[in-house]
Structure formats: C-alpha cells, structure tokens
Amino acid sequence: MSDSAPTVSSPASIAIARQAILDAQRMVFGYELFDRSVQADQHTASSDAQLLFNLLSMADNELLMDRKTLFINCTHDSLAGGHLELVAPDHIVLEIPPLSVSEVDQIKTRFPTLQTIHDRGFRLAFDYSVLTRSYEDWLPLASFIKFDLSVLKPQAVASFIKLARAKSSAVLIAEKVETAQQHEMLQELGITLFQGYWFAKPVLVEGQTIRPAQATILQLINLVRKQASTNEIEEVLKRDPTLSFNLLRFINSAGFGLRTEVTSFKHAVMLLGLKKLFKWAALLLTTSQAGDTPPAVGTTAVVRGRLMELLAGETLPADECDNAFVVGVFSLLDTLLGIPMPAALATLTLPESVTNALLYRTGPLAPYLLLTEACESGDDDAFAQTTTALGLSSNQVNWAHLQALAWAETLLE
Known part of the structure; x- marks a missing residue:
C-alpha cells in the first residue's frame, strides 16, 4: 500500500434547513430538519431519511444542531435500514407518517418495526391520525403528537387535543402556527410546544462532506x-x-x-x-x-x-x-x-x-x-x-x- 499523500475528491455540498420548535416560554426545544436539495412537493422516503446520514457528514453539524432535539422525517421502509445503527437515539425524534389509504391494512404489519425502533430508545412522533381507532396499537409508542393547523380546523384541533390528553401521555406539538390568536388558543387547549412562521421560518444551513482516498480506506x-x-x-x-x-x-x-x-x-x-x-x-x-x-x-x-x-x-x-x-x-x-x-x-x-x-x-x-x-x-x-x-x-x-x-x-x- 502506497504511503503517498492521498488525493482528496472535491467536497460535496449539503443544504439542510432547520425550523425551531419552541416551548411555552419561547425557548428552543428542538429543530425539525428539511432537505432543501429537493422540492417540498417532490421529497421522497429516501430523501427524508437521507438527512440523518448527511447530518453526520457535515463539518459544522454542531452549528446545525446546537445539541438540541432533532425531529427527522422518516418513512416506514427507511426505518428498517442499517443507517440507524450508527446513531445514538438520545437526541433524535423520528417523525412517522400515517399510511396511505391503500396501505391501512399494513398497520399491524408495520407495528413490530416501530416497536423495535422504540425499544432501541428512539422517540417517535406521529400526526393526529394516531388518535383514530385504526392506529390504536401505535398510540402507546407516541412520545409526540403533532397537529397541523393548515389541515385541521380549530374545532377539530380542540377535539383531537382533548382525545390526546385522555388517551396518551405524549407531548403535544402544534405546527404551522402563523398568528398570535392561534398561539393563544392552542395554549388554552393545553399545547406545550409550537412550530410555525409566527415563531421562526426555516433557516438554511449549508455544509460540505469530504471523501478520503480509496487506497487509505482500503488499508483501514x-x-x-x-x-x-x-x-x-x-x-x-x-x-x-x-x-x-x-x-x-x-x-x-x-x-x-x-x-x-x-x-x-x-x-x-x-x-x-x-x-x-x-x-x-x-x-x-x-x-x-x-x-x-x-x-x-x-x-x-x-x-x-x-x-x-x-x-x-x-x-x-x-x-x-x-x-x-x-x-x-x-x-x-x-x-x-x-x-x-x-x-x-x-x-x-x-x-x-x-x-x-x-x-x-x-x-x-x-x-x-x-x-x-x-x-x-x-x-x-x-x-x-x-x-x-x-x-x-x-x-x-x-x-x-x-x-x-x-x-x-x-x-x-
């Protein structure tokens, strides 16, 4: 094996946006991460999960995370991937989407994978769908439940929050909060964490990955x-x-x-x-x-x-x-x-x-x-x-x- 100086490939750029999730005192509880390399309406299962690997490859990931809790979108297929074996679960919350209408028969099939991830120490976040009867097996796994104000009307939000407080110990998060009136209403209903443009818009953080020479990796x-x-x-x-x-x-x-x-x-x-x-x-x-x-x-x-x-x-x-x-x-x-x-x-x-x-x-x-x-x-x-x-x-x-x-x-x- 040659000991000559390695040839370093060009750094690869990464663009990740983060949006703060704030508590009742407007202190930062954590960040939700978004992949800005794809359009919002075109991101896929793999592009959401790829955030985790890119995050660990960024030179300035401390700047990105500030040692706060990170909310990362996942898909059910990516949860079985080995990339989660390389990550400690302490600071990570995996956001699990509901299944599509054509996949609801897989709710029980997907449960063992969610249970395994939960048992490893990862906290799981679900949207309000987890409060419906179809997902009752999933509900005990929820550390967080998110309510999207751009989808739910105020009366529906109130009903779901009441249901969540009765059936779950999960922390409740309101997202897409855009006005002071919404914030006040949500606080009165018992929401403790908030995310939305009224508090903070997503901030883009750019970084680079650097890949070392093949010869040295082979030697290792x-x-x-x-x-x-x-x-x-x-x-x-x-x-x-x-x-x-x-x-x-x-x-x-x-x-x-x-x-x-x-x-x-x-x-x-x-x-x-x-x-x-x-x-x-x-x-x-x-x-x-x-x-x-x-x-x-x-x-x-x-x-x-x-x-x-x-x-x-x-x-x-x-x-x-x-x-x-x-x-x-x-x-x-x-x-x-x-x-x-x-x-x-x-x-x-x-x-x-x-x-x-x-x-x-x-x-x-x-x-x-x-x-x-x-x-x-x-x-x-x-x-x-x-x-x-x-x-x-x-x-x-x-x-x-x-x-x-x-x-x-x-x-x-």
Missing part, C-alpha cells in the same frame, strides 16, 4: 478485518487527514450521543468498535469512487451489501450475515477501483467464504450474490431457482430488496 478496512490493534489503526488515521477528519466529525456529532468531545483517534476507534468501524469505512469506500466511475456503481454496491445481509439473516448465523454484507459491497470492487477483482482482493484480508463467493462463486454466500444480481437484472429464471434453493419466498426477497434500495438512497448523495 484491511486492518479492521484482521482485527489489528488500535495502535495500528490509529497510525493509518494519522497519515490521512481526510479520513481522520471524517471519523472524528462522525463520532463527535450529536447523533452519536457522546457527552464529551473525542479528540483522540485511539479513543474514537475504541468507542466505535471494529464492527461499526468496518461498516462505516465500507460505506465511505462506495462514496469515494474514482473520477470516471459513475456514481450509480457505488449505489448498486451498497444495495447489494444490504440486500445480501438481509437475505442471509433469514437462514445464516450472524457472522455470515456480516460476511454477506462484505460480499455485496465488494462485488463491484473491480469497477470501483478500476482493476481486476483478484488484484483488488489481493489488497485485503477477507474470510474464505467472502473470497470464494467473489472470485469463484462458490461457498455458502455465492447463492445470495446470484440472487442479488437476479434482482438487479430482472432474470426471472435465476430469481426463481436461487429463491427456491435458499428456502426463501419471493415476498421475502422483494421486501428485502425494497428495504435495501431505501437504505442505499439514505446513505449515498
């Missing part, structure tokens, strides 16, 4: 896979300012949940742990392509990794699930690095099951890679054969594929 991944000592990993971080900058920025973000700032590379590595350090570095690699590599290649690699991890989780032990993620992410390593696969893998120390799947398409992980490729290409015959061979149903595979696509879009810019 290699050390992690060999379970190298903290001192050896620290030496790599010391030699590449952009890599160490990314790591310290990530681990010191409010999303990681530490009470004191980490300035030591050794301390950062110890706190993160080898497993999370590997996943973080692997995702960095896919966003640090060579200049002539299409960005879609990195996206495809991440989708493959997450899809293989989810599929392997149905039938294989936990260690092999981690290896399945490695196979998927590294299955396009030759394209990402512009060198043949054997040469690319020669720079890494990987488990035998991973190497066999990537080089020879043999071993326990090979069928999962074939199935992943069949999902991409639409090869119905290969899809049917490998699904049957692995004892999976087409519904299981299709659902995992949707989750993998949503997760990839949240991570890649």
Whole structure:
C-alpha cells in the first residue's frame, strides 16, 4: 500500500434547513430538519431519511444542531435500514407518517418495526391520525403528537387535543402556527410546544462532506478485518487527514450521543468498535469512487451489501450475515477501483467464504450474490431457482430488496 499523500475528491455540498420548535416560554426545544436539495412537493422516503446520514457528514453539524432535539422525517421502509445503527437515539425524534389509504391494512404489519425502533430508545412522533381507532396499537409508542393547523380546523384541533390528553401521555406539538390568536388558543387547549412562521421560518444551513482516498480506506478496512490493534489503526488515521477528519466529525456529532468531545483517534476507534468501524469505512469506500466511475456503481454496491445481509439473516448465523454484507459491497470492487477483482482482493484480508463467493462463486454466500444480481437484472429464471434453493419466498426477497434500495438512497448523495 502506497504511503503517498492521498488525493482528496472535491467536497460535496449539503443544504439542510432547520425550523425551531419552541416551548411555552419561547425557548428552543428542538429543530425539525428539511432537505432543501429537493422540492417540498417532490421529497421522497429516501430523501427524508437521507438527512440523518448527511447530518453526520457535515463539518459544522454542531452549528446545525446546537445539541438540541432533532425531529427527522422518516418513512416506514427507511426505518428498517442499517443507517440507524450508527446513531445514538438520545437526541433524535423520528417523525412517522400515517399510511396511505391503500396501505391501512399494513398497520399491524408495520407495528413490530416501530416497536423495535422504540425499544432501541428512539422517540417517535406521529400526526393526529394516531388518535383514530385504526392506529390504536401505535398510540402507546407516541412520545409526540403533532397537529397541523393548515389541515385541521380549530374545532377539530380542540377535539383531537382533548382525545390526546385522555388517551396518551405524549407531548403535544402544534405546527404551522402563523398568528398570535392561534398561539393563544392552542395554549388554552393545553399545547406545550409550537412550530410555525409566527415563531421562526426555516433557516438554511449549508455544509460540505469530504471523501478520503480509496487506497487509505482500503488499508483501514484491511486492518479492521484482521482485527489489528488500535495502535495500528490509529497510525493509518494519522497519515490521512481526510479520513481522520471524517471519523472524528462522525463520532463527535450529536447523533452519536457522546457527552464529551473525542479528540483522540485511539479513543474514537475504541468507542466505535471494529464492527461499526468496518461498516462505516465500507460505506465511505462506495462514496469515494474514482473520477470516471459513475456514481450509480457505488449505489448498486451498497444495495447489494444490504440486500445480501438481509437475505442471509433469514437462514445464516450472524457472522455470515456480516460476511454477506462484505460480499455485496465488494462485488463491484473491480469497477470501483478500476482493476481486476483478484488484484483488488489481493489488497485485503477477507474470510474464505467472502473470497470464494467473489472470485469463484462458490461457498455458502455465492447463492445470495446470484440472487442479488437476479434482482438487479430482472432474470426471472435465476430469481426463481436461487429463491427456491435458499428456502426463501419471493415476498421475502422483494421486501428485502425494497428495504435495501431505501437504505442505499439514505446513505449515498
């Protein structure tokens, strides 16, 4: 591995707006975040969830957050994504939308995922729909209930607030508050948190992400896979300012949940742990392509990794699930690095099951890679054969594929 100075790619711009949520004394309780890279009427499940990853990548995320509670819009598909594993839940509230009219039959199906996220410590916010009979299973999970004054008439707001206070211990938030009269009425009804133009318009905060050189990331991944000592990993971080900058920025973000700032590379590595350090570095690699590599290649690699991890989780032990993620992410390593696969893998120390799947398409992980490729290409015959061979149903595979696509879009810019 070369020790020459790394080539740093151009910084990527991020534009995130935040709007304050105030308490009765007009002190800032938290902020709701909005992705300003998309139009308000065009934002999707993935663009809402992508805020979380961009937030952890911003150089000035302390300026953005001020250590306050952050309200982040989510979709049900993105809740199953692995990006939440990298974030401490202490300062995060996930805003969960109601299901569309055509999806209400999925209310019970979605409940276990919401329960899992809640049990991990994330607070959940719902709109007033959670007070209707259809969503009664969801209501105990609500830490916050939001009332949109641009949608609800005053009489309806009063009825829903009365219902909320009778059936839930959730904190109530009024949003789209635009007049002093509305504010006074809401206070009398028992609302304690307020959001809207009458208090503060969204403020745009711009930042940048910086991706380090691929060679250094590969070296870091290699050390992690060999379970190298903290001192050896620290030496790599010391030699590449952009890599160490990314790591310290990530681990010191409010999303990681530490009470004191980490300035030591050794301390950062110890706190993160080898497993999370590997996943973080692997995702960095896919966003640090060579200049002539299409960005879609990195996206495809991440989708493959997450899809293989989810599929392997149905039938294989936990260690092999981690290896399945490695196979998927590294299955396009030759394209990402512009060198043949054997040469690319020669720079890494990987488990035998991973190497066999990537080089020879043999071993326990090979069928999962074939199935992943069949999902991409639409090869119905290969899809049917490998699904049957692995004892999976087409519904299981299709659902995992949707989750993998949503997760990839949240991570890649």
